[in-house]
Amino acid sequence: MTDALFGIDRPPAILAPGAVHVPDWMDRAQQEFLLRACVDWASARPPRSIVLPGGGRMSVRTLCLGRLWTPYRYDDDEVVPPLPDWLVRAARAGLDAAAAVDASLVGSAYTPDAALVNLYGRGATMGLHQDRDEASSAPVVSLSLGDACTFRFGTPEHRGRPYTDVRLESGDLVVFGGPSRMAFHGVPRVFDGTAPAWCRDVLGAGPGRVNITLRETRPPTPRESRPAAPRARRPPTLGG
Ligand SMILES: O=C(O)CCC(=O)C(=O)O
Numbered sequence: 367m368t369d370a371l372f373g374i375d376r377p378p379a380i381l382a383p384g385a386v387h388v389p390d391w392m393d394r395a396q397q398e399f400l401l402r403a404c405v406d407w408a409s410a411r412p413p414r415s416i417v418l419p420g421g422g423r424m425s426v427r428t429l430c431l432g433r434l435w436t437p438y439r440y441d442d443d444e445v446v447p448p449l450p451d452w453l454v455r456a457a458r459a460g461l462d463a464a465a466a467v468d469a470s471l472v473g474s475a476y477t478p479d480a481a482l483v484n485l486y487g488r489g490a491t492m493g494l495h496q497d498r499d500e501a502s503s504a505p506v507v508s509l510s511l512g513d514a515c516t517f518r519f520g521t522p523e524h525r526g527r528p529y530t531d532v533r534l535e536s537g538d539l540v541v542f543g544g545p546s547r548m549a550f551h552g553v554p555r556v557f558d559g560t561a562p563a564w565c566r567d568v569l570g571a572g573p574g575r576v577n578i579t580l581r582e583t584r585p586p587t588p589r590e591s592r593p594a595a596p597r598a599r600r601p602p603t604l605g606g
């Protein structure tokens with residue numbers, strides 16, 4: 367992170383109420399571990415470019431863990447690789463880190479049961495959309511790896527302005543929940559070739575940017591839906 371070393375400060379930021387960006391949340395070892403896991407998942411089962419009901423094809427390629435997402439629902443007819451426990455723990459740690467920035471994210475138990483791994487090749491983008499196929503209103507935890515991108519974060523009402531554009535770098539965390547859980551968001555641009563060299567070493571000729579979003583897709587059980595006491599805050603760690 368030369369930017370961090372040479373004076374470009376990237377403090378944690380609240381993008382909107384309940385939406386937090388934590389730059390450099392993951393260290394290099396954590397990112398390499400995650401990237402290697404993504405490469406393994408992708409080699410076991412080739413990621414697909416999803417065809418939308420309108421006929422358009424998404425430019426990213428996607429693989430699912432835990433439950434298969436297909437527009438616009440989770441489909442249990444097809445088996446996908448399980449969501450590993452370490453990734454669930456990472457997501458909880460990410461939520462804790464975000465809750466330390468925006469206390470409105472402090473809440474009840476968080477047990478994501480699905481993850482979408484999006485692989486952005488050259489020129490791939492993601493249009494503004496809502497993540498609205500989950501039966502739980504729990505936050506979405508998003509981990510970015512590889513090439514930097516512009517992440518656009520808007521409001522729950524519509525695709526247009528106002529929105530905030532933020533540059534996401536490899537290792538960054540974004541969490542959106544509460545009043546921002548249904549906010550429109552997307553990736554209008556990926557900056558090809560900006561990934562650290564050690565990311566490239568893991569990705570090889572593969573995609574430049576990898577994003578993992580963790581979601582609670584099932585309805586909360588009555589116990590989980592009760593408001594819980596604020597949890598102790600731990601320092602952010604991936605998989606700790
Ligand atoms: O790639 C990103 O940063 C966002 C991905 C996303 O919005 C999604 O998978 O629904």
Ligand SMILES: [Fe+2]
Binds near residue numbers: 495496497551
């Ligand atoms: Fe999304």
